[in-house]
Amino acid sequence: MTILATVAATADPVAARSQMGLSLAWHIILACFGVGLPGLVLFAEWRGIRTGDPVYRLLARRWARALGLLFAVGAVSGTILSIEMGVLWSGLMSRWGQVIGLPFAIEGIAFFIEAIFLGIYLYGWDRLSPRVHLAAGVPIFAAGIASAFFVVCANAWMNAPAGYTIVHGRLVGVDPLAAMFNAATGPETVHMILAALMVTGFGTASVYGVAMLRGRRDRYHRLGMLIPLTGGALLTVPQIVAGDWAARMVATDQPTKLAAMEGLSRTTRGAPESIGGWYSGGQLHWALRIPDGLSMLARLNPHASIQGLDATPAADRPPLVTLVHLSFDTMVGIGFGLLALGLWLALWWWRRQDFPGSRWFLRAVAVSGVATVVAMELGWITTEVGRQPWIVYRVMKVANAVNPEPGIQYGFWAVVAIYAILTVVTIAVLRHLTRAVPVPTEPQDADVESYQVT
Amino acid sequence: MTLANVLAVIMWVGVTAYALFGGADFGAGFWDLVAGRAEAGAARRTLIEHSIGPVWEANHVWLIFILVVMWTGFPGLFGAVASTLWIPLTVAALGVIGRGSAFAFRKSVTARWQRRAFGAAFAASSVITPFFLGAAAGGVAAGRVPPGVGQGNAVTSWWNPVSVLTGALAVIVCAYLAAVYLTADARRTGDARLVGQFRACALGAGAVAGLIAAVGLAVLHAEAPTLAHGLANRALPLVVVSGVAGLAALIVLFLRRFLIARTAAAVAVGAVVWAWALAEYPYLLAGRLTIAAAAATHSVLLATSISLLAGAVLLIPSLTWLYVIFQREPRRNVAAPERTPAGG
Ligand code: HDD
Ligand code: HEM
Ligand code: HEM
Numbered sequence: 182m183t184i185l186a187t188v189a190a191t192a193d194p195v196a197a198r199s200q201m202g203l204s205l206a207w208h209i210i211l212a213c214f215g216v217g218l219p220g221l222v223l224f225a226e227w228r229g230i231r232t233g234d235p236v237y238r239l240l241a242r243r244w245a246r247a248l249g250l251l252f253a254v255g256a257v258s259g260t261i262l263s264i265e266m267g268v269l270w271s272g273l274m275s276r277w278g279q280v281i282g283l284p285f286a287i288e289g290i291a292f293f294i295e296a297i298f299l300g301i302y303l304y305g306w307d308r309l310s311p312r313v314h315l316a317a318g319v320p321i322f323a324a325g326i327a328s329a330f331f332v333v334c335a336n337a338w339m340n341a342p343a344g345y346t347i348v349h350g351r352l353v354g355v356d357p358l359a360a361m362f363n364a365a366t367g368p369e370t371v372h373m374i375l376a377a378l379m380v381t382g383f384g385t386a387s388v389y390g391v392a393m394l395r396g397r398r399d400r401y402h403r404l405g406m407l408i409p410l411t412g413g414a415l416l417t418v419p420q421i422v423a424g425d426w427a428a429r430m431v432a433t434d435q436p437t438k439l440a441a442m443e444g445l446s447r448t449t450r451g452a453p454e455s456i457g458g459w460y461s462g463g464q465l466h467w468a469l470r471i472p473d474g475l476s477m478l479a480r481l482n483p484h485a486s487i488q489g490l491d492a493t494p495a496a497d498r499p500p501l502v503t504l505v506h507l508s509f510d511t512m513v514g515i516g517f518g519l520l521a522l523g524l525w526l527a528l529w530w531w532r533r534q535d536f537p538g539s540r541w542f543l544r545a546v547a548v549s550g551v552a553t554v555v556a557m558e559l560g561w562i563t564t565e566v567g568r569q570p571w572i573v574y575r576v577m578k579v580a581n582a583v584n585p586e587p588g589i590q591y592g593f594w595a596v597v598a599i600y601a602i603l604t605v606v607t608i609a610v611l612r613h614l615t616r617a618v619p620v621p622t623e624p625q626d627a628d629v630e631s632y633q634v635t
Numbered sequence: 636m637t638l639a640n641v642l643a644v645i646m647w648v649g650v651t652a653y654a655l656f657g658g659a660d661f662g663a664g665f666w667d668l669v670a671g672r673a674e675a676g677a678a679r680r681t682l683i684e685h686s687i688g689p690v691w692e693a694n695h696v697w698l699i700f701i702l703v704v705m706w707t708g709f710p711g712l713f714g715a716v717a718s719t720l721w722i723p724l725t726v727a728a729l730g731v732i733g734r735g736s737a738f739a740f741r742k743s744v745t746a747r748w749q750r751r752a753f754g755a756a757f758a759a760s761s762v763i764t765p766f767f768l769g770a771a772a773g774g775v776a777a778g779r780v781p782p783g784v785g786q787g788n789a790v791t792s793w794w795n796p797v798s799v800l801t802g803a804l805a806v807i808v809c810a811y812l813a814a815v816y817l818t819a820d821a822r823r824t825g826d827a828r829l830v831g832q833f834r835a836c837a838l839g840a841g842a843v844a845g846l847i848a849a850v851g852l853a854v855l856h857a858e859a860p861t862l863a864h865g866l867a868n869r870a871l872p873l874v875v876v877s878g879v880a881g882l883a884a885l886i887v888l889f890l891r892r893f894l895i896a897r898t899a900a901a902v903a904v905g906a907v908v909w910a911w912a913l914a915e916y917p918y919l920l921a922g923r924l925t926i927a928a929a930a931a932t933h934s935v936l937l938a939t940s941i942s943l944l945a946g947a948v949l950l951i952p953s954l955t956w957l958y959v960i961f962q963r964e965p966r967r968n969v970a971a972p973e974r975t976p977a978g979g
Contacts, residue, residue, distance in 0.1 A: 250739050256692055257735035261728040263702045267717025268724050271784045274706050275714025279931035282707025286939050289700045290946030296692040297953045304689035305960055320953075355931070357938040584718040585785040592725045599729050603736060610740050617745060635688060635742065 194583045196590035197269040202565070203593075204261055206558055207600055211255030213557065215295070216329050216374065217381025218248045219322040221409055223315065230311050236401050238629045239620070240408075242306070244385070245634045246614060249303050254607055256296065261596075269589065273572055273582035276352065280345050281335040283357040288331035294324040306634045326374055333373045337365035340568060341434050342576050364434050368427035369564075375420040376557045380550075382413025383519065387550030388615070394543045399622045407536065410546060413553070414523030421516050425478070432479035435574060436488040438567035441499045443475055444468065444506040445489045452476045452487040456510055460502040463490075499569040508559040508566070515556035522549055639930035641940050642708040643912075643919075646701060651908050653697035655812065655901050658805075660691045662813025664734060664761020665806065666836060667754060673747065678829055680754070684742065686820045689961050693954065695735065707939050709929040711782060712919050716771070719780045719787030723767040723798075730764030733757070762806055769805025773798035776911060777859045778921035782929075797851075797858045804847045808904055811840035815884065815900040819893040834888060837896070841885050845878075848907070861921055865914025873913060877906035 222244045229238035267274050298320040305314060338344075344360030346353050389406035432439045439445075444455055444465035454474025458465045473483035480487070490498050499505055522545050529537045536542065568574055572582045583589075621628050636644075663683045670676030670683075706713040717724060733756050741753035770793045774780055777797035780787050792798075814837035821829040855863040866874055884899035917925045930936060 246743075250743055253692065253739035254736045256695065257732045260695070260699060260731050263699050264717070264724050264728040267702070267706065267713050268721040268728075271714040271718035274717070275710050275784055278706035278710030278713055279708070279935045282703065282710070282931070282935060283938050283942065285703040286707050287942050287946070289696065289703045290943070290950065292696045292699060293693060293946075293950050294953060296696050297950075297957045300689040300693055300957050301960060308960065352932070355935050357935050584721060586718055586721055586789045588789060589721070592721065595725070595729060599732060603732065606740060607736070610743050613745075614743055 194579050196593040197583045198579065200589075200593040200596050201265055201269055203600060204258065204265060204596060206561065207604070208255065208258040208262055209557065209561065210380070210554055211251055211258055212329070213377040213380035213554075214248070214251045214384070215255045216325040216377035217379075218244060218251065218385075219318060219325055220378070221381060221385060221412070222248055223318045223322060224408065226315055226318065230315060235624045235626055235629050236404055239401065239624045239632065240405055242629060242632045242634050243615075243620075245303060245306070246632075247611065249299070249635060250607075250610065250614065252295075252299055254603070256292075258603075259292075268592070269584055270572070270582050271584040273577065276577070277573060280342075280352075280355050280357070280360045281338050284331040284334040284361050288328050291324040291328040291331060294320050295328065298324070303635050329374050329377055330370045333370045334361045334363075334366050336564075337369045338363050339573050340369070340564065341365035341430075342573050365430055368423060368430045372420070372423040372427050372560070375416050375423055376553075376560065379413045379416050379420060379519070380553050380557055382409040382411075382416065383546075383553040384409075384550035386410035386413060387547050390543050390546030390549075394540065394547060397620075401620055401622075401624060403536075406546060410526065410549075413549070414519070414526055417516065417519045417523050421520065424513065424516060429479060432487070435568070437490065437493045437498060438505075438564075439479065440488060440490045440493075441502045441505040441567050442509040442563060443487075444502055445475070445487060447489040447491050448486060449489060450476070450486045451484050454478060455506075458506070460506060465506070497570065499567055501566055501569070505563055505567045508562040512556045512559040512563065515552050515559075519549060519553065519556075522546070637927065637930075638933065638936040638940060639708070639926050642704065642930070642936055643926050645940065645943055646704045646708065647909070647912050649697050649701040649704060651905050653694075653701060654808075654904055654908055656690070656694035657697050658765065658809040658904070659812040659816050660687045660694050661734070661761045661765045661806075662809035662811065663687050663817065664738075664758050665810040666813060666817070666833075668758030668762065673751065678826065679832065682817060682821055682824065682829060684738075686817060687738075688742070690957060691735070691738070693957060695731070698731070704939070704943070708931050708936060709919060709926075710931060712924060712929045714784050715780055715782050715786070715920065715924070716775060718785040719789065719792050720771045720774055722789055723771040723774075723793045727764050727767040727771070730760040730767065733760035734764060761809075765805040765809045766802040767793075768802075770794075770798040770802035772805070773801030775920065776801065776855075776862055776915075778861070778923075780920055782920055782924045795858070796854050800847065800851045800854055804844065804851060807840055807844045807847060811837060811844045812900055812904060814840050815888065815893075815896050818888070819897055822893055834891070834893075837888050837900075838885060841881065841888070841900070845881055859921065862911070862914055865916075866910060869916075870910040870914040873906045873910035877903050877910065880906060 222241055225237050225241035225244060228234065229241050298317055301309075302314065302318045302321060305317065309317065338360055341364040342360075343363040344356040344358070346355075386406050386409040389402050392402050393406060428439070428442075431442070443452070444458060444460045445452055446460075446463050446465065451473045452475040453470040453472050454477075455465055455468035455470050458468025460466070475487055476485040477483050479485070490502070525542060525545075526536055529535060570578050570580070572579045618632065663686065667676075667680055667683050670679040702713070705716075737753045737756035737760065741750055741757060744750055744753065774787075774793040774795070774797075777795060779792040779795060779798075814833050818830060818833040818837055821833050852863070852866070855866070880899045881903035884896050884903055887893075887899060888896045915921060917927065919926055919929050931939075
């Protein structure tokens with residue numbers, strides 16, 4: 182295999198990177214609901230079967246209807262990603278495709294399971310017995326989590342490449358399992374799966390939070406808010422632990438990315454934790470600094486030395502340090518904000534067995550959905566932009582991976598146009614779905630049975 | 636058989652399945668496009684929606700399956716094909732997005748103009764996607780994709796006689812398969828007029844497909860002599876099988892034996908797909924890149940083959956269940972001319 186990328190000067194990494202970033206950032210939102218929503222639907226359906234309560238049963242059906250729409254759009258937006266891996270990053274794939282291929286191949290199986298059982302689950306709602314139907318939903322949830330795991334394994338490999346042998350520039354040996362389970366796999370996959378579940382939890386809760394602010398305080402809306410909100414709030418705790426794990430992994434394996442995340446220009450003993458600020462002229466300005474904080478967090482030792490950006494040759498540093506630093510800080514800030522929201526709910530529940538009556542609580546719930554999506558997107562910006570200029574960390578540069586054929590930028594504009602339309606239409610149709618059949622204040626069995634899932 | 640050949644066969648099974656199942660879903664979109672004005676075409680559109688609704692997402696995964704098996708097992712092939720053919724592949728990807736999302740949106744809205752707009756997007760992209768995928772395949776078949784990254788011509792690699800013909804053939808074959816499958820589905824609704832319409836569509840599309848295939852052979856002879864040679868020799872038995880099955884399908888369709896027609900049509904199309912592979916063997920890129928040369932390292936081939944075969948143990952019963960549930964049980968509501976979407 183000596184097919185090396187012979188990239189001509191015509192290659193256009195900027196258009197290719199923008200196209201990849203846009204389609205990934207779009208797909209990942211839908212993918213999060215694809216991972217999390219089946220869990221929510223199954224929970225509501227299970228409660229509905231156990232209690233016969235029409236509120237749970239109606240919630241299950243209405244969430245399932247949204248799931249059908251989101252899944253379809255998510256699946257097709259994932260397809261273009263697979264094609265873009267080759268169309269944009271042919272150099273990467275012809276050289277490294279086989280090394281990261283195994284998780285993708287297994288992910289393919291997981292996609293099949295997801296799509297097959299989703300068809301059975303949604304279209305079989307009134308054909309299967311309740312128990313069989315509930316059981317048919319379980320593989321969707323399991324396969325969704327599995328696909329998130331496998332695809333993030335591939336991304337982890339780009340951050341912490343392992344499991345291959347190069348002799349004289351030729352790839353002679355591959356250990357697919359070592360490549361799949363690399364140093365970044367653990368923290369990245371756990372952090373991402375939790376993020377997907379949190380996006381679903383807070384995202385769904387925020388829809389009902391808005392409805393409550395508009396005056397709908399019936400049991401349907403209470404449960405619609407409290408079930409996903411409780412789930413999301415509970416997961417925030419392990420998510421922060423996982424984020425800390427990820428940060429420590431980055432500190433050991435990707436010191437340049439850590440330096441960019443912290444805006445740390447020079448290698449420092451007892452490095453401060455910097456919050457906010459602006460990086461320019463080789464320095465971080467106007468940041469709030471907690472003395473020794475970074476050394477403490479990254480190495481559990483206030484005097485530890487942390488590598489700064491100056492340790493890396495200028496050509497190998499990420500160009501957008503401010504973006505990486507602020508993205509990271511905002512993600513962490515939102516993480517703690519969500520934790521505070523969860524604590525607020527827990528405290529009230531403990532004292533009063535109810536959620537806080539204040540409108541401020543509902544407002545916080547209403548924005549928590551968008552905030553969680555923002556945190557998730559910013560986490561990805563931290564990871565991906567912080568890795569620049571490498572596509573495979575310290576192994577292959579983005580410029581050597583891109584497809585050299587002319588005209589790639591037109592593809593980018595076509596993708597921008599389609600995604601702009603798709604964004605508007607998806608939101609409009611989702612709004613239509615929630616309004617076309619209004620929710621009665623006290624749903625009866627007839628309301629449940631007449632609601633079509635597909 | 637070498638491991639590389641095993642993985643090549645697995646990939647080709649994926650191509651066949653995508654052609655037979657995914658292809659029929661695109662074809663259904665083609666018939667949606669030509670079903671006529673809203674009232675007249677309502678029954679046909681409803682049947683199409685009911686037939687492909689539960690299965691299209693699963694059928695669509697075959698495309699992803701082909702891509703990941705290709706980049707894992709034959710990374711050099713993937714790099715060469717995807718870089719040179721980036722234009723048709725990007726258009727096809729956008730078509731996939733349009734098709735899938737418009738189909739899902741149409742089911743979710745009620746206003747007539749919205750259903751029409753989404754229906755049009757669904758139907759148009761159902762034609763665009765197979766055309767460009769077919770044109771890309773034609774470029775590979777015609778030997779227009781050299782090995783290496785971005786070595787071919789970004790335009791003539793897919794805008795040439797063989798590609799255009801293959802693209803057209805792909806569209807019409809999809810339409811043919813869909814019409815044959817839908818005729819049998821229509822019979823279950825008990826609507827004789829619907830059966831007659833789809834039967835006529837199937838007969839017409841089958842005849843056109845046969846015609847284009849015949850012209851295609853002549854064009855191949857001039858444009859892709861090695862492939863034509865392979866088809867005339869090593870792959871001849873499969874070409875014959877395809878022709879016989881194609882004719883048989885038309886005859887049994889005429890005789891109204893719709894379930895047999897399904898099988899015959901699938902055999903006719905599947906045989907062409909395998910004839911192509913056999914005619915090119917052992918090359919992946921005509922005359923330039925063999926299966927052995929493009930293959931990944933042994934450990935990757937082994938791990939991937941084992942994973943996929945293990946996956947098949949899960950997939951085959953699941954897929955069977957999916958198809959059986961929606962084939963065997965009586966369909967309610969199907970014949971209702973304009974379904975009232977539930978909103979939701
Ligand atoms: C719900 C969303 C969410 C929340 C609340 C957090 N994160 Fe996060 N973070 C992600 C969602 C996310 C992500 C989008 O899922 C990323 C991108 C790549 C990855 O594996 O996870 C990520 C990446 C990411 C990385 C980079 C990993 C890498 O480059 O490989 C670090 C160091 C952290 N996070 C740390 C944290 C910390 C310390 C948090 C504490 C509050 C935190 N994250 C909250
Ligand atoms: C989990 C699977 C993922 C894989 C395999 C992956 C792969 C890639 C590849 C190949 C590139 C192009 C090369 C480069 O610029 O380094 C890229 C860039 C990028 N990705 Fe990811 N990515 C993944 C997830 C995500 C997600 C979910 C986002 C969401 C925001 C994202 C955001 C970006 C951005 C913004 C870029 C452009 C970076 C730049 O040019 O500065 N990625 N990714
Ligand atoms: C962190 C990043 C990602 C996660 C968590 C993720 C997860 C998922 C999930 C759960 C689905 C199922 C459909 C849905 O629920 O909407 C899906 C669909 C898909 N994803 Fe992603 N994905 C990620 C990134 C990527 C990347 C980088 C690629 C390709 C290179 C990709 C390719 C696909 C494909 C092809 C599908 C369609 C499968 C189908 O037809 O069912 N995804 N993804």
